[in-house]
Amino acid sequence: MRIVGLIIFIVVIASCEKIIDVNIPDSDPQIVIEGKISTDTNVYSVLVSKTVPYNSTSNSYVDNAVVSLTDDLGNTQVLNSVGNGEYQTALFSGQVGRTYTLTVQNEGVVYSNYSSIQSPVQMDSIHTVFIPANTFPGVEEGIYPQIYYTDLVGLGDRYRMIFSRNDTVFNSADDYFLFNDVYDDGLQEVVSLFGKRFKLKPGDKVKVELWKLDEHVYDYYQTLENIISQGFAPTGVPDNPNSTWTNGALGVFNAYSYSVDSLIVQ
Amino acid sequence: MKKITFLIIFLFTSLGIYSQEYTLSGIVEVKTSAEPVAFANVYIVELQKGAQTDLNGKFSIKLPEGEYTLKISFVGYDDYEESLKINGDKKMTFKMKAGKMLDEVEVLGEKDDDKLKDPTAGMVKMDVKDMEKIPVVFGEQDVIKTIQLMPGISSAGEGSSGFYVRGGSADQNLVLVDDAPVFNPAHLLGFFSVFNSNALSTVELYKGGISPKYGGRISSVLDVSMKEGDMKKWGFDGGIGLISSRFTTGGPLKKDKASIIISGRRTYADLFLGLSKDPTFSSSKAYFYDLNAKIAYKIGKKDKLTLSGYFGKDVMKYSDIFAFNYGNATATAKWNHVFNSDFFMNSSFIFSDYVYNIQIQSPSGTDFKIKSGIRDYQIKTDFVKKIGSWNTLVFGGGAIFHHFRPGEIDALSDQINDINIQERYGWESNVYIGDQMRIGTRLNIDFGIRLSMYNCFGPAEEYLWDDQGEVTDTLFREKNKAYKTYLGWEPRFNLSFMINETMSIKAGYNRNYQYMTLLSQTGSGQPTDVWVSASSSVKPQIGDQVSLGYFVNFGKNSMFEASVEVFYKYMQNQLDYRNGSQILFNQQIEASLLQGIGYSYGAEFFIKKRKGWFQGWIGYTLMRSIRKVPGINNNEEYSARQDRIHDINLVLMFDITDRLTLSSTFVYNTGDAVTWPAGKYEVDGQLVPYYPSRNAARMPDYHRMDLALILKDKKFKMKKNKETGEKEKIEKRFRSTWAFSIYNVYARQNAYTVSFEENPDNPGQFQAKQLALFRIVPSVTWNFKF
Structure with a gap:
């Protein structure tokens, strides 16, 4: 779709943009649940909220839901509300190969979702490269990061990369680095971050996490990215991200493993 | 199968009642070029009966023995009239002369009551010459853009060559050029259609009443x-x-x-x-x-x-x-x-x-x-x-x-x-x-x-x-x-x-x-x-x-x-x-x-x-x-x-x-x-x-x-006759026209897309952003013919 976006951009130079008022039919608020656990953290979080009108500036947290987490051995933990829609419990760390089920009960409806923790993939290396001026159209002269990893042989591996510089995590709609192995199963991959905002200077600390995702979680993030990234052209029919929550709840439950690597720019 | 057999029997038994009739068949051509004249109206005055020429300029009419006045008319040509005596099958070629007002053709050239009689409801017929006067984006005449101005047909978007017919989607239109389907009739993302109006003679669009000879799409047929x-x-x-x-x-x-x-x-x-x-x-x-x-x-x-x-x-x-x-x-x-x-x-x-x-x-x-x-x-x-x-x-x-x-x-x-x-x-x-x-x-x-x-x-x-x-x-x-x-x-x-x-x-x-x-x-x-x-x-x-x-x-x-x-x-x-x-x-x-x-x-x-x-x-x-x-x-x-x-x-x-x-x-x-x-x-x-x-x-x-303004050059020039020495009017062979047009005169910003994004002044709030492609597009084209 970016291709079409680019074409339209080339052709239409005379276009103009403005902010408009639109009339949108009302709808009932829907519950939103976001759960995240991993192999390595002691803290995990579950957030429960409701949708609000599109031009609203407030949030609508749900603090009186009953939230529990169960693994496939039958161990269950109940999570306690700590305010602002957040639910927590004591120490916990996820195990590779386990499947977890998160259950939320609110206003008489039970919502549940599951996620399995995959084996982590270690990154091969993080590099920096110097790109001279006029090497690639639109790329300024400077130092840029490149990350190498090798995909596991066999289709079905899903990844998300989290990039941070000087302890600032890149977390905008453009920072969803999601990779699958449909076109490049078992090959070594290089992720080149040549955008202006990734330009590095000596002394910068680069940190990269490589998350290994459950397939439906990857699907969720990918459809989420489709929706929130503002393309030039509308990418088909807008829809909600593909969620596996039961009873129509929005959001995701992500149980994942990860590897981490970092580098100080010389 | 039974139904078909019945249909055929029905068709053939309803014939042959008028055994004393003869066939007048003919070809209507342009006098100066022998090009066939399609869709010309052939009319027998005495019988109030008519036919229309096909794409090859051919027609035929059954007539009982007698004397008749035959009239042929077509937009842009002088009416043709001839007295005929029918006492047997007859084949004739009719030569039509380009009319005095060739350049001033009527839009949708048809005989007055053609549209009334044609059983095909929902048909739009256009002579490509008729489109000259209608303003279009970038000054380029375009059959698809012009046809979008008829009821029941609407453009699939700003400047689009796609069109919707009676609530159908754009791919439900069969687009034919000389019988060949065109899978993507758009250039430059739709701002131009593939139809170069210089190369076309007739355009027909059926939004209903589709003849059994067409098939393969459910909404319409555009036959160019x-x-x-x-x-x-x-x-x-x-x-x-x-x-x-x-x-x-x-x-x-x-x-x-x-x-x-x-x-x-x-x-x-x-x-x-x-x-x-x-x-x-x-x-x-x-x-x-x-x-x-x-x-x-x-x-x-x-x-x-x-x-x-x-x-x-x-x-x-x-x-x-x-x-x-x-x-x-x-x-x-x-x-x-x-x-x-x-x-x-x-x-x-x-x-x-x-x-x-x-x-x-x-x-x-x-x-x-x-x-x-x-x-x-x-x-x-x-x-x-x-x-x-x-x-x-x-x-x-x-x-x-x-x-x-x-x-x-x-x-x-x-x-x-x-x-x-x-x-x-x-x-x-x-x-x-x-x-x-x-x-x-x-x-x-x-x-x-x-x-x-x-x-x-x-x-x-x-x-x-x-x-x-x-x-x-x-x-x-x-x-x-x-x-x-x-x-x-x-x-x-x-x-x-x-x-x-x-x-x-x-x-x-x-x-x-x-x-x-x-x-x-x-x-x-x-x-x-x-x-x-x-x-x-x-x-x-x-x-x-x-x-x-x-x-x-x-x-x-x-x-x-x-x-x-x-x-x-x-x-x-x-x-x-x-x-x-x-x-x-x-x-x-x-x-x-x-x-x-x-x-x-x-x-x-x-x-x-x-x-x-x-x-x-x-x-x-x-x-x-x-x-x-x-x-x-x-x-x-x-x-x-x-x-x-x-x-x-x-x-x-x-x-x-x-x-x-x-x-x-x-x-x-x-x-x-x-x-x-x-x-x-x-x-x-x-x-x-x-x-x-x-x-x-x-x-x-x-x-x-x-808006469009069309300025034609003078049709005649004065030339000295060598024999008489007098000046006389001569029709010019080289003709030209200036076409000035303005698309979107009052610069309406029509939404091409609307996207939603966070308000930069008020993070956490969404706002709707509209993209408009054009404000006002002036253009000028010089057309010539010789």
């Missing part, structure tokens, strides 16, 4: 025929505009026997890119071109061969990182045979191809090529046989081989693997029979039936999937073996009844099958949209339409014409996508598709002033187009994107002087039905829009006004 070269002398015409230029030349290869015409067009806005000092721009390209050619050859008196072709391509290149080209190619070889004055045949071999190529060289070294397309090979034969003075029988058949190539990726670096989406093969064949009955002077009935069959051929891999669209099994289909067959009975029926000389009512019903569907990302048509074949899981679309119309002429000399038509259309097996489907490069695309029903209904109001120094029309369409697809919108009904409730078109043309014409168009339509966020929430640190229902919101209303 290319001009034939002049059989007598060479001529040239062309136009030079700000964005593109075109040039046409045609003439005899062998006088009165063979002719050729070649027409070309190219845009050149990108030539300025070469002047740029920035290497990124100087090595970029963006242009398109078209080439039309047609050769006609008469063999004896009974046969004619024509060979025509169209070739067009869009090329875009952004430095070395991105190259994109796409285009159509069509070819038609047609043999036209006259058995006798009552019996004609057209037999054709047709080829059509659409392909797009993308090459990407990314900074990270991921280089690849993409190729995708569709190709058709077709044979068909049509017969027309007149039986008695009441019936004209049309029958024939044909077969099309479809080759679908949804896409392949060719990796040029080792960071990506090759991928090849499986190709699909289908045979679409048909036979049809129909009868056009003229009962007395008041009642006309056209009816017929078409039988179509679609066979899916291997090799193919088909998939089985669960309710979520996850593939659970693969079925391997053998090579050259039909693994799925669909059969479609397509009845067609049209009736017109003349209440009196100026009023008629019409009714029609037709059913059409469509065995291929365009998977479109936006609904407005992109070059990268993919055609998908019917298969075991994707059932063919079926469209049923009923329509009823009232037509009236009034005013002095039938100066005005008006009509009201109502329609109801029911569409089965309409495609929609599962949430978040990937359309491009999806091996298992069929698992992403859902099928349901659609229906549309509406009323079209039309009034036109067709004579005098001021001409024009106003059309208003009130319409709904609804879908219901299980799995979408909680299984409830929702508006189709093209559910434009109100649609208004106004066209005005003023002949200020003989040489100066001012014209204006105004269009208004309700905004498209779109899916917009009813709410928002936070996930993963992102603000996310919430979409509870499909197509529940509306784009802002669309309206726009355009």
Whole structure:
């Protein structure tokens, strides 16, 4: 779709943009649940909220839901509300190969979702490269990061990369680095971050996490990215991200493993 | 089968009552060029009976013995009149002379009561010359843009070459150029259509009442025929505009026997890119071109061969990182045979191809090529046989081989693997029979039936999937073996009844099958949209339409014409996508598709002033187009994107002087039905829009006004007669016209897209941002002819 976006951009130079008022039919608020656990953290979080009108500036947290987490051995933990829609419990760390089920009960409806923790993939290396001026159209002269990893042989591996510089995590709609192995199963991959905002200077600390995702979680993030990234052209029919929550709840439950690597720019 | 047998018996037994009749058959040609005159009206004054010439200028009429006055009329030509004595079968050639007012043709050149009598409700016929006065974007005349100004037909978006007919989607229109289907009629993302008006002679659009000889799409047929070269002398015409230029030349290869015409067009806005000092721009390209050619050859008196072709391509290149080209190619070889004055045949071999190529060289070294397309090979034969003075029988058949190539990726670096989406093969064949009955002077009935069959051929891999669209099994289909067959009975029926000389009512019903569907990302048509074949899981679309119309002429000399038509259309097996489907490069695309029903209904109001120094029309369409697809919108009904409730078109043309014409168009339509966020929430640190229902919101209303000023040069020049020494008026051979036009005169910012984003001044709040393509687009074109 970016291709079409680019074409339209080339052709239409005379276009103009403005902010408009639109009339949108009302709808009932829907519950939103976001759960995240991993192999390595002691803290995990579950957030429960409701949708609000599109031009609203407030949030609508749900603090009186009953939230529990169960693994496939039958161990269950109940999570306690700590305010602002957040639910927590004591120490916990996820195990590779386990499947977890998160259950939320609110206003008489039970919502549940599951996620399995995959084996982590270690990154091969993080590099920096110097790109001279006029090497690639639109790329300024400077130092840029490149990350190498090798995909596991066999289709079905899903990844998300989290990039941070000087302890600032890149977390905008453009920072969803999601990779699958449909076109490049078992090959070594290089992720080149040549955008202006990734330009590095000596002394910068680069940190990269490589998350290994459950397939439906990857699907969720990918459809989420489709929706929130503002393309030039509308990418088909807008829809909600593909969620596996039961009873129509929005959001995701992500149980994942990860590897981490970092580098100080010389 | 019983029904068909009955039909044939019925047809043949109703004949032969008037055994004392003779056949007058003839060809109407242009006097100076021997080019056939299509759609000319032939009229026997005494009997109030008439016929119309076909695309080859031929007609025939049954007449009892007697003396008659024959009149032939056609827009732009002097009326032809001749007294005839009929005492046996007669064959004649009629030569029409170009009229004095050749340049001032009427829009939709027809005889006053033609439209009243024609049983085909919902037909729009245009002479390409009629479009000259109507303003268009970038000053380029365009049949598709002009046809979008008629009621029941609306543009698929700002500047789009796609169009919606009576609530159907853009891929439900069969677009034919000399019988060959054009898979993507758009250039430059739709701002130009593939139809270079210099190369065309007639344009017909059927929004209902589709003849059994057409098939394969459920909403409409746009039948465009290319001009034939002049059989007598060479001529040239062309136009030079700000964005593109075109040039046409045609003439005899062998006088009165063979002719050729070649027409070309190219845009050149990108030539300025070469002047740029920035290497990124100087090595970029963006242009398109078209080439039309047609050769006609008469063999004896009974046969004619024509060979025509169209070739067009869009090329875009952004430095070395991105190259994109796409285009159509069509070819038609047609043999036209006259058995006798009552019996004609057209037999054709047709080829059509659409392909797009993308090459990407990314900074990270991921280089690849993409190729995708569709190709058709077709044979068909049509017969027309007149039986008695009441019936004209049309029958024939044909077969099309479809080759679908949804896409392949060719990796040029080792960071990506090759991928090849499986190709699909289908045979679409048909036979049809129909009868056009003229009962007395008041009642006309056209009816017929078409039988179509679609066979899916291997090799193919088909998939089985669960309710979520996850593939659970693969079925391997053998090579050259039909693994799925669909059969479609397509009845067609049209009736017109003349209440009196100026009023008629019409009714029609037709059913059409469509065995291929365009998977479109936006609904407005992109070059990268993919055609998908019917298969075991994707059932063919079926469209049923009923329509009823009232037509009236009034005013002095039938100066005005008006009509009201109502329609109801029911569409089965309409495609929609599962949430978040990937359309491009999806091996298992069929698992992403859902099928349901659609229906549309509406009323079209039309009034036109067709004579005098001021001409024009106003059309208003009130319409709904609804879908219901299980799995979408909680299984409830929702508006189709093209559910434009109100649609208004106004066209005005003023002949200020003989040489100066001012014209204006105004269009208004309700905004498209779109899916917009009813709410928002936070996930993963992102603000996310919430979409509870499909197509529940509306784009802002669309309206726009355009103006054009056409200035012709003087028709005559003064020249000294060498013998007498006196000055006299001589008609100039070289003629030229200036066309100035302004698109979107009052600079309305019509929304092309609306997107939602976070308000930078108030983080956490969403706001709607509209993108408008044009404010005001002035253009100038100089057209010439010699």
